[in-house]
Amino acid sequence: MPVIKAEDILxxxxxxxQWAGLARAAAVQAHTSSERLTIAPRLGRRQMAMAVRYALYMLQLRAPGPGVEVRVAPFAAVKVLDGPKSDPHNLTPPDVIELEPAVWLRLACGITRWDEEREAGHISAMGERDNLSRFLPLPVD
Known part of the structure; x- marks a missing residue:
């Protein structure tokens, strides 16, 4: 099942x-990296879900593969990057990255960097391919 339906891409x-615009406006007002790590513009639930799913869709296009599962609960999860597929008895691949929606969107939009969020404890990642920084930020203009 795709992370976002074709009819929902736009x-x-x-x-x-919209989220990126609000976050960038807030980032201008942030004077420290710790302030940027709290940027979390509020959209309606559907808009947040669509923003997360679209950003994950863009990640899939940049880094296709079955080796790493990226989870952004409660909205979506995708598999990206080359690597071993999931064990047929356990559908979770060996590498898993879990993020909150605001964290994922900050990274996708370039508000914060992977190492900042990881050091702040906002990224749960395990496995050899637990760093997506080379694919971020996504083109959001």
Whole structure:
């Protein structure tokens, strides 16, 4: 099942741009990296879901593969990057990354960097391929 339905892609792109605009405006006001780590513009639940799903869709396009599962609960999860597929008895791949929606969107939009969020304890990652920094930020303009 795709992370976002084809008919929802435009809505997802619009929601991500809206979130990014609000976050970038807040980032201008942030004077420290710790302030940027708390940026979390509020959209309606559907708009947040669409923004997250669209950003995950963009990640899949940049880093296709079955080796790492990226989970952004409660909205979506995708598999990306080359590597071993899931064990047929356990559908979770050996590498898993879990993020909160605001954390994922901050990274996707370039508000914060992977190492900042990881050091702040906002990223739960295990496995050899537990760093997506080379794919971020996503093109959100």
């Amino acid at each position: 809505e997802g792109e619009t929601a991500l741009r």
